[in-house]
Amino acid sequence: xxxxxxxxxxxxxxxxxxxxxxxxxxxxxxxxxxxxxxxxxxxxxxxxxxxxxxxxxxxxxxxxxxxxxxxxxxxxxxxxxxxxxxxxxxxxxxxxxxxxxxxxxxxxxxxxxxxxxxxxxxxxxxxxxxxxxxxxxxxxxxxxxxxxxxxxxxxxxxxxxxxxxxxxxxxxxxxxxxxxxxxxxxxxxxxxxxxxxxxxxxxxxxxxxxxxxxxxxxxxxxxxxxxxxxxxxxxxxxxxxxxxxxxxxxxxxxxxxxxxxxxxxxxxxxxxxxxxxxxxxxxxxxxxxxxxxxxxxxxxxxxxxxxxxxxxxxxxxxxxxxxxxxxxxxxxxxxxxxxxxxxxxxxxxxxxxxxxxxxxxxxxxxxxxxxxxxxxxxxxxxxxxxxxxxxxxxxxxxxxxxxxxxxxxxxxxxxxxxxxxxxxxxxxxxxxxxxxxxxxxxxxxxxxxxxxxxxxxxxxxxxxxxxxxxxxxxxxxxxxxxxxxxxxxxxx
Amino acid sequence: xxxxxxxxxxxxxxxxxxxxxxxxxxxxxxxxxxxxxxxxxxxxxxxxxxxxxxxxxxxxxxxxxxxxxxxxxxxxxxxxxxxxxxxxxxxxxxxxxxxxxxxxxxxxxxxxxxxxxxxxxxxxxxxxxxxxxxxxxxxxxxxxxxxxxxxxxxxxxxxxxxxxxxxxxxxxxxxxxxxxxxxxxxxxxxxxxxxxxxxxxxxx
Numbered sequence: 001x002x003x004x005x006x007x008x009x010x011x012x013x014x015x016x017x018x019x020x021x022x023x024x025x026x027x028x029x030x031x032x033x034x035x036x037x038x039x040x041x042x043x044x045x046x047x048x049x050x051x052x053x054x055x056x057x058x059x060x061x062x063x064x065x066x067x068x069x070x071x072x073x074x075x076x077x078x079x080x081x082x083x084x085x086x087x088x089x090x091x092x093x094x095x096x097x098x099x100x101x102x103x104x105x106x107x108x109x110x111x112x113x114x115x116x117x118x119x120x121x122x123x124x125x126x127x128x129x130x131x132x133x134x135x136x137x138x139x140x141x142x143x144x145x146x147x148x149x150x151x152x153x154x155x156x157x158x159x160x161x162x163x164x165x166x167x168x169x170x171x172x173x174x175x176x177x178x179x180x181x182x183x184x185x186x187x188x189x190x191x192x193x194x195x196x197x198x199x200x201x202x203x204x205x206x207x208x209x210x211x212x213x214x215x216x217x218x219x220x221x222x223x224x225x226x227x228x229x230x231x232x233x234x235x236x237x238x239x240x241x242x243x244x245x246x247x248x249x250x251x252x253x254x255x256x257x258x259x260x261x262x263x264x265x266x267x268x269x270x271x272x273x274x275x276x277x278x279x280x281x282x283x284x285x286x287x288x289x290x291x292x293x294x295x296x297x298x299x300x301x302x303x304x305x306x307x308x309x310x311x312x313x314x315x316x317x318x319x320x321x322x323x324x325x326x327x328x329x330x331x332x333x334x335x336x337x338x339x340x341x342x343x344x345x346x347x348x349x350x351x352x353x354x355x356x357x358x359x360x361x362x363x364x365x366x367x368x369x370x371x372x373x374x375x376x377x378x379x380x381x382x383x384x385x386x387x388x389x390x391x392x393x394x395x396x397x398x399x400x401x402x403x404x405x406x407x408x409x410x411x412x413x414x415x416x417x418x419x420x421x422x423x424x425x426x427x428x429x430x431x432x433x434x435x436x437x438x439x440x441x442x443x444x445x446x447x448x449x450x451x452x453x454x455x456x457x458x459x460x461x462x463x464x465x466x467x468x469x470x471x472x473x474x475x476x477x478x479x480x481x482x483x484x485x486x487x488x489x490x491x492x
Numbered sequence: 493x494x495x496x497x498x499x500x501x502x503x504x505x506x507x508x509x510x511x512x513x514x515x516x517x518x519x520x521x522x523x524x525x526x527x528x529x530x531x532x533x534x535x536x537x538x539x540x541x542x543x544x545x546x547x548x549x550x551x552x553x554x555x556x557x558x559x560x561x562x563x564x565x566x567x568x569x570x571x572x573x574x575x576x577x578x579x580x581x582x583x584x585x586x587x588x589x590x591x592x593x594x595x596x597x598x599x600x601x602x603x604x605x606x607x608x609x610x611x612x613x614x615x616x617x618x619x620x621x622x623x624x625x626x627x628x629x630x631x632x633x634x635x636x637x638x639x640x641x642x643x644x645x646x647x648x649x650x651x652x653x654x655x656x657x658x659x660x661x662x663x664x665x666x667x668x669x670x671x672x673x674x675x676x677x678x679x680x681x682x683x684x685x686x687x688x689x690x691x692x693x694x695x696x
Binding site: 038065066070145151152154157160173176182206222232256282283307313 | 670673676677680681682685688693
C-alpha cells in the first residue's frame with residue numbers, strides 16, 4: 001500500500017490554556033536544516049510541537065539530540081509491514097521457519113561469514129534446521145563483523161548500545177527503518193487492548209520514561225506516529241525536579257507512555273499528573289502486582305512487552321495477560337542446550353531467527369530467556385502462539401540514600417571504569433549495599449582505589465561495603481555470578 | 493618422485509607451449525560457429541590417456557570433457573585441459589611418466605580436479621601470451637606426477653609454484669578481501685557508535 005507523501009498539516013490555533021490539554025493545537029515553526037536532517041518528514045506544525053517540547057520552561061536539561069531519520073520510502077515500507085503484521089496472525093508450528101525465512105537465509109549464507117563458516121555446504125536449511133548452529137550474545141559482542149552481510153550499504157546505519165546485566169557493552173547496528181518498526185508493532189499491541197490513539201503532528205504522542213541516575217534526554221517527533229511529539233525523560237529528581245516534571249507532564253500529557261517497571265513505579269510515586277491511554281512496559285519483567293497497581297492508578301491498558309536491543313520486540317501481553325509472539329517475520333523456537341527444539345509443551349530457551357534488522361540477521365539467536373510455547377487458541381482472539389511461564393529479566397531496583405531509584409545500568413557504568421572481571425552487587429531492605437568484586441588478575445591495587453568513592457557518589461550515604469574476592473564465581477555453575485540482586489521492591 | 497636427469501629445462505617446455513599448433517589453440521567443439529572446426533577435447537584426452545596408461549579410459553570419464561553447458565567457464569576449463577594435454581604430449585615428458593606410481597589416478601586428478609580449480613580463477617587464453625601462466629601450467633603438470641627439474645629440490649619447486657600459483661593468489665586475494673570487508677564494517681560500526689542514533693520509543 002503506497003502511503004501518500006507527508007504534507008504539512010493546516011495549522012490549528014494554539015490553545016488558550018495548554019495546561020492539561022491533549023489538543024492538536026501547536027503553532028507551526030520554521031524547520032531548521034538540522035531538524036530536517038534528523039526528521040526528514042517533519043511538518044511545520046510538528047516543528048512547532050518539537051519547539052514547545054524543547055523550550056517549555058519546565059523542560060528537563062536536554063543532553064542529547066536525535067530524530068527518527070525516517071524518509072518517505074521508509075514510511076511506506078513500515079506501512080506495508082504494519083499491514084502484513086495485522087493480517088498474518090497465525091498459530092506457530094514447530095520445526096523450521098516458513099519458506100520466506102528459509103529463502104532469505106539461503107540467500108544470506110554466501111554473504112554472511114558467520115553463517116558461511118558454520119553451516120555445512122550441503123546442509124538443507126529446512127531439513128537440517130535443528131542441527132544448525134545457534135547464535136549467542138557473545139557472537140554479537142565479539143564477531144559482529146562476521147554477522148553483518150558482506151557488501152551491505154552502511155550509510156543508513158545507526159548504532160544502539162546495550163550494557164546488559166553483565167555490564168558488557170554491545171553495539172547493535174540497525175537502520176532507522178528497522179528501529180521504527182518497533183512502533184508499528186506497538187500499534188498492534190495497543191489495538192489488541194482497544195487503544196487506537198489518533199496521533200497527529202500538533203500533539204505530543206508519547207513519552208519514554210526512565211528513572212536512572214544518568215541517561216540521555218531528548219525531544220523529537222515520530223513520523224510513524226503521524227509526526228506526533230515524543231520525549232525521552234529521566235524522572236530522577238536530582239536531574240529533573242519533581243515539580244517541574246509534574247508541570248511538564250500535565251502540559252503535554254501524551255496518550256502513550258513507554259518505560260520500564262522502575263520508571264512507572266517512580267512515575268506513580270511522584271504522582272505525576274498523566275492520563276495515558278496505555279502504558280507499555282519494556283526492558284524487564286513487570287510483576288502482576290505492579291501491573292495491577294498501575295492499572296488501578298491510571299485506569300488504562302498496561303501492556304508488558306518482551307524485547308531487547310538485539311532482537312527488537314518479540315512478544316506483548318494480551319488482555320488475558322499472555323505473552324503472544326508479535327512480529328510475523330520472526331521465527332521463535334524453544335531450544336534444549338544441544339540446539340534441538342524441546343518437545344511440545346516443554347520449557348526451553350527462547351531463540352529467534354529473522355526480524356527487520358538488515359545488519360544483524362539473527363540465526364537461532366539464544367536470548368537467555370526461558371518459556372513454554374503454547375499454540376492453542378487464546379481467549380483474546382490473537383492466533384499467534386503464546387510464551388507461557390515466561391521468565392525474562394527480573395527488574396533489579398536499587399535506591400540511593402535519598403530514596404531515588406538507581407538502575408543497575410547506572411552501577412554498570414561506574415564499574416566499567418575499573419578493571420573488574422566479575423562482580424555481585426546487592427542491596428538489602430534497609431538500603432545497605434555490598435559489592436563483591438573479582439579484580440583482573442595481576443592488576444595494581446591503585447587502579448581500584450577510587451571504586452568505593454565512585455559508588456558513593458552514585459548512591460549517596462548508604463552503608464556500603466566493598467570487598468575483593470579473587471575466587472568469586474568459581475563455585476558457581478559455568479563460573480557465572482548473578483551480578484545484581486536487591487531486596488527493594490517496586491510495589492511499595 | 494624423483495628428480496629426473498633427462499627432463500629438459502623449463503625453457504624447453506615454455507618454448508613447446510608458446511609454439512602450440514593452431515589445432516590446440518582452437519576453441520573446443522561446441523564453442524565455435526557453424527562450419528568452423530572445433531577441437532574434440534574428449535578425443536584428445538582419450539588419445540593421451542591411452543598413450544600414457546596403455547588403455548582407453550571409460551566413457552563416463554570421457555564425458556567430463558564433453559561440454560555440458562555452453563558458458564565461458566566450461567570453455568575455459570576445456571581449454572586448460574587441451575593445453576595440459578598438449579604439454580603432456582612432449583616426448584621427454586611422456587617418457588618420464590611411465591615409472592610414476594598411480595599414474596592413472598594422478599592423470600585423472602590433474603585433468604578433473606586441479607585444472608577445474610585453476611579454470612575458476614584463471615583464463616586459459618593467457619597461456620598463449622603470458623610466460624608466467626605457461627610456467628604455472630608446466631609446474632602444475634610436473635607436480636601432479638611428482639616430477640621436477642634437475643637441480644631443483646622439492647621445496648624449491650613448491651616455493652616457485654606458490655609464487656606463480658593463480659589458485660593460491662586467488663585464495664589470498666579472497667582472504668584479503670574478506671578481512672577488508674570485516675574491517676570496513678567494524679570501523680564503520682565504531683565510528684557510528686560515536687554518532688547520535690535514531691530516535692525510538694523503546695528502552696531495552
